[in-house]
Amino acid sequence: MGITFNQVDAQFWKKKKKKEGNVQGFVLEEAQTPEERKKAMERQLTSPVRKMLNRFNLSVEKSYGYFSYQNPLEGVSVIRNPRNDLLYIVPIGEESTAQPSVAYSNWFNRFTEVDISRIDDDSQIVRTDTASFVYNNSGRYNPLTLRLSYSIKKLDKGHFERTGEKRYLDDDMLRIGGGIGWGAHKFRHPSSEQDVDPLLRRYQLPETKISTTKMFASVTYNFYSLGDFSMLADVYGGVWKIKQSQINSDNINYEPFFNVGLMFQTTFSKYFKGYIRPSFEMRSYTLANDVLSTQHKYSIFSIDLGLLFKYPVYPRNKYKADMVQMEHVFNGKMYRGRPFYKKQNPRYGQRGVNRKAKGWSFPIIKDKKSKKGSEKGGGNGN
CATH class of the missing domain: 2.40.160.20 (Porin)
Incomplete structure (x- = not known):
């Protein structure tokens, strides 16, 4: 009997300590506002990585x-030698010398120097300080x-x-x-x-x-x-x-x-x-x-x-039986029902019916007085 009472007493004290521990560990939680509940639901239904990637746009x-x-020439003299049909430019002032120090035949993508022994008397010369000289x-x-x-x-x-x-x-x-x-x-x-x-x-x-x-x-x-x-x-x-x-x-x-x-x-x-x-x-x-x-x-x-x-916020549902075209919740996640290049929220929520519907016919009953046919709602048949 002593052994039995000791076992009962031990179980009583264990239950009491367990209850006290639960009381001490109990913490009151503050009620969430509707906005907080909405944000928590959005975090549960959508991926934050997808939401972040959706902020970026890729354009092609x-x-x-x-x-x-236009190639406006300034600070140079443009010269053409009629004998060899050579067109070149020299710094302003060099055209009056017997032999220019430098002359260039290419000034478009790299300066190409040309060796001019002398400027011929019959050469055509235009100084760009006296005229607006522009190649177009x-x-x-x-x-x-x-x-x-x-x-x-x-x-x-x-x-x-x-x-x-x-x-x-x-x-x-x-x-x-x-x-x-x-x-x-x-x-x-x-x-x-x-x-x-x-x-x-x-x-x-x-x-x-x-x-x-x-x-x-x-x-x-x-x-x-x-x-x-x-x-x-x-x-x-x-x-x-x-x-x-x-x-x-x-x-x-x-x-x-x-x-x-x-x-x-x-x-x-x-x-x-x-x-x-x-x-x-x-x-x-x-x-x-x-x-x-x-x-x-x-x-x-x-x-x-x-x-x-x-980048789409919501992925496509890989479950083939899910035929909803609108954005919808499926198994605790948010999905879109259409490809990224089609509108995501059409007014109708299901895909078009793939199978052909059975035909319905309505028998025509003739009115003996007016001898006119009128359609009555009827049954199934052909």
Whole structure:
């Protein structure tokens, strides 16, 4: 009996200590607000990595453009020898000497010196300090551009005024990013022309196609939206260069370029957009050495066709039996029901019926008085 009472007593004290321990370890939790519960539910249903990646945009642009080229000559004298049809330039003042110290026949992509024993008396000479002497040309420029940008969303002002809760729309208010582009300037004419002196005629280009690369930073502002249509002001600028094998990099100095465009954008889905972007771009470079320098200017007008991709916040459901097309919850996760290039929230929530529906016919019962047929709702049959 003593052994039995001791066992019962030990079990009583164990239960009492367990209860006391539970009472001491019990902590009251504060009630969550509706906004906190909503955010907690969003964290449970969506991946934070996907939400972060969705803020970035990948744009691919193909441009079709036209450029005008100008080569204004300053501080030099342009000379053509009629005997050997040689066109060259010398520093101003050298044209009056019997033999110039330096003369160059190529000032487009690298200075090419020519040996002039003397300037012939019948040579045609124009000093650029007495006349505006500019060689002109034109051509095509069709670059390919890749751009990565970060989106700042538009605030739903109506919802914020009604509830005080900050909720953001799917439309981008601002995009900040940068990119890289590749393209070639293809001159329409193999030689540049000027209007000052017909005897100097044309300057033969040593290269009629130059390959270029550009890197830039961009800012895009959405100033108008209506349904799936948006208008955005897009500005970017940066540095550019010509392929090293086509130019003397020791004598060239590139000026930064600037591009201004107006983007007309249509929305195919939250993750896929297309746009047309008319734009104007200015770029130039200077070829210079210790003796002289020549400037080369490009004004580019282009139409850019672009596609913009965003990383989807919600993945596609791999379970084939899930046929819901709207964004929906499945097994504790949020999914989208359609491809990224189609709208995610159509008014109907299911896919179209794949099987053919059975036909229904309605018998016609003739009225003896009016002798007219009337359709009555009826049964199944043919």
